[in-house]
Amino acid sequence: MTSSSPRRVSARLGAIAPSATLAVDAKAKALKAAGRPVIGFGAGEPDFSTPQFIVDAAIAAANEAKNHRYTPASGLPELRQAIADKTKRDSGYEIDPATTLVTNGGKQAVFQAFASILDPGDEVILPAPYWTTYPEAIALTGATTVEVFAGADQDYLVTVDQLEAARTDATKALLFCSPSNPTGAVYSAAQTKEIGEWALEHGIWVVTDEIYEHLVYDDATFTPMLSVVPDLADTCIVVNGVAKTYAMTGWRVGWMVGPTDVIKAATNFQSHLTSNVANISQRAAIAALNGGLDEVHEMRTAFDRRRKTMVSMLREIDGLVVPTPKGAFYAYPSVEGLIGRTIRGRKITSSIDLAAVILEEVEVAVVPGEAFGPSGYARLSYALGDDDLVEGVGRIQSLLAEG
Ligand code: PMP
Numbered sequence: 001m002t003s004s005s006p007r008r009v010s011a012r013l014g015a016i017a018p019s020a021t022l023a024v025d026a027k028a029k030a031l032k033a034a035g036r037p038v039i040g041f042g043a044g045e046p047d048f049s050t051p052q053f054i055v056d057a058a059i060a061a062a063n064e065a066k067n068h069r070y071t072p073a074s075g076l077p078e079l080r081q082a083i084a085d086k087t088k089r090d091s092g093y094e095i096d097p098a099t100t101l102v103t104n105g106g107k108q109a110v111f112q113a114f115a116s117i118l119d120p121g122d123e124v125i126l127p128a129p130y131w132t133t134y135p136e137a138i139a140l141t142g143a144t145t146v147e148v149f150a151g152a153d154q155d156y157l158v159t160v161d162q163l164e165a166a167r168t169d170a171t172k173a174l175l176f177c178s179p180s181n182p183t184g185a186v187y188s189a190a191q192t193k194e195i196g197e198w199a200l201e202h203g204i205w206v207v208t209d210e211i212y213e214h215l216v217y218d219d220a221t222f223t224p225m226l227s228v229v230p231d232l233a234d235t236c237i238v239v240n241g242v243a244k245t246y247a248m249t250g251w252r253v254g255w256m257v258g259p260t261d262v263i264k265a266a267t268n269f270q271s272h273l274t275s276n277v278a279n280i281s282q283r284a285a286i287a288a289l290n291g292g293l294d295e296v297h298e299m300r301t302a303f304d305r306r307r308k309t310m311v312s313m314l315r316e317i318d319g320l321v322v323p324t325p326k327g328a329f330y331a332y333p334s335v336e337g338l339i340g341r342t343i344r345g346r347k348i349t350s351s352i353d354l355a356a357v358i359l360e361e362v363e364v365a366v367v368p369g370e371a372f373g374p375s376g377y378a379r380l381s382y383a384l385g386d387d388d389l390v391e392g393v394g395r396i397q398s399l400l401a402e403g
Contacts, residue, residue: 028365039392041380057287073271075102091224106241106254122172128373156183173205179327196229220326
C-alpha cells in the first residue's frame with residue numbers, strides 16, 4: 001500500500017499497540033503444540049475451578065427458560081442488589097444498586113469508565129508499571145496517558161509528590177489499581193487516603209480498579225478508595241468483577257459503580273455495544289456474591305503458599321531484585337541486573353530478550369516488563385500448580401546460574 005492509498009484500518013484501531021505479551025505467548029503456544037513441556041507463568045487467571053455452588057447455580061439457571069432471554073442492559077436487578085450488598089460487606093459503605101452497571105468482565109468496565117469521562121485532549125495519570133489494557137482503553141477515547149513510574153526501589157508505589165509533578169490543567173483522571181497487576185503492590189490505607197484526597201482537592205476523577213481486593217497477604221490490607229475518601233464519590237468510578245476472586249475468568253462478569261450520570265452514559269453505550277452480560281453468567285455471579293468467602297480464603301491460602309515459594313526461589317537468582325508482592329498473584333522482579341549479560345551465547349539487551357531466551361532455552365514463559373511499561377522487569381504469575389511452579393522457577397535458576 002502506498003501512502004496515497006485510502007486508509008483501510010481506521011486511525012483509532014490502527015494505533016492499538018500489539019500486546020508485548022503476544023510474542024512470548026505465541027512462541028509458548030507453538031512450543032506446546034509441538035509437544036514441548038512448556039511451563040507458563042504468563043496467565044492472569046487462577047488455575048482453580050469455579051466453586052461448585054456457583055457452577056450449580058448456573059446449571060439450575062440454564063434449565064430455566066426465563067434465563068434464555070436478554071436481561072436489562074444494566075444487569076439483572078438481583079445482581080445489582082448483590083453488588084450493593086457485597087460492597088457494604090467488603091468495602092463498608094452503602095451504594096444504591098442504581099449506581100451499578102454489570103459488564104462483560106472488569107475489562108469492559110475499565111473501557112466504559114474511560115469512555116464515559118474522557119474527551120480528546122484530556123490527560124490520565126497512570127502509575128507504571130500498569131496493566132497492559134489501561135493505556136489502550138485511554139487512547140481509544142482520544143485522551144493521553146501520562147505515566148508516573150515507581151520502580152522496585154519504591155516497591156512500585158507512586159507518591160503524591162510524583163502525581164503532583166505530573167498534574168497539568170488537562171489532567172482529568174487518575175487510574176488507581178491496588179492490589180496491582182502486574183506488580184502485586186498494595187497501597188496502605190494512609191497512602192490510599194492521601195492519593196484520594198489529592199485527587200479530590202484538584203477535581204481529578206479516580207478510576208479505581210479493585211478486582212484483586214480479596215487477594216492480599218502478610219500485613220497488607222485492601223483499602224477501598226471510597227472507604228477512606230467518601231467525598232470522592234461524585235468523581236470516582238469503581239471497577240470490579242468476579243474473575244479473580246471466584247476463579248471465574250471465563251464467565252465474563254464484572255461491574256462498574258459510579259455517579260448516576262456516568263452510569264447512565266455507560267449503560268447507554270453498553271446497550272448499543274454488547275447489551276447485557278450472558279444471563280446465566282449473571283445468575284452464577286449472584287450465587288458467588290451472595291455466597292460466603294470460604295472458598296475464596298482457601299484459594300488465597302494456596303496463592304500465598306505459592307507466592308512465598310516463588311519469591312524465595314527468585315531471590316536465589318543473582319541479578320534479580322524481588323520486592324515482596326503483597327497482593328494479586330504476580331511476582332514482578334527487576335531483571336535489570338541481567339541486562340548486558342550473555343546467556344548461552346546470546347547477549348541480553350532488554351527484558352523482551354531475556355523472556356525470549358528463557359522460553360527458547362528452558363521452555364518457561366514469563367511476560368517481559370515491556371508489556372506493562374518500562375523495560376527491565378518480568379511478570380510471573382503464581383496462579384499455577386505448586387509442582388509446576390517449582391519446576392519452572394527451578395529451570396530459570398539453572399539457566400541463569402550458567403556462567
Ligand atoms: N483489572 C485488572 C487489574 C486485571 O488484571 C484484569 C484481568 N487481567 C481485569 C481488570 C479484567 O478482568 P476481567 O475482564 O476478566 O473481569
